[in-house]
Amino acid sequence: MLTPPASLTIYVATQPVDFRKGAEGLALLAKETLGHDPMKGVAVVFRAKRSDRVKIVVWDGSGLVMYWKRLDGSGFKWPPIVAGVMRMNAAQLSALLAGMDWTRMHAPRIPQPKALA
Secondary structure (H helix, E strand, O other): OOOOOOOOOEEEEOOOOOOOOOOHHHHHHHHHHHHOOOHHOOEEEOOOOOOOEEEEEEEEEOOOEEEEEEOOOOOOOOOOOOOOOEEEEEEHHHHHHHHHHHHHHOOOOOOOOOOOO
16 A cells, blocks of 8 residues: 655656656656656556556655556556546555545635734
8 A cells, every 4th residue: 555645746747658667767757758856766657558557656755656557357547548638645645546536636725814903
């Protein structure tokens, strides 16, 4: 189970990638093609052509980490396949990795405080 810190910046590559690539290949792809360098403390999430696979690369301070998961019997809920990347928060990533519909997770609206009289 991967539990990302709430402060982690997470980007999702919306187009499928070649899942034969390892951690270094995906990190280079993220840096050169997507403009987000996992070596600078961001996590980049990649999807395969099949919707049941995910890879995540991130620098944890001492080395490059690659997280790989395949869902049995179902697929991940992915954003539409378009060029570029999208941001995701840690709670949405946790829901994605659990096989849940992460699009239903939104930050709560915090009301403006009323002025003290």
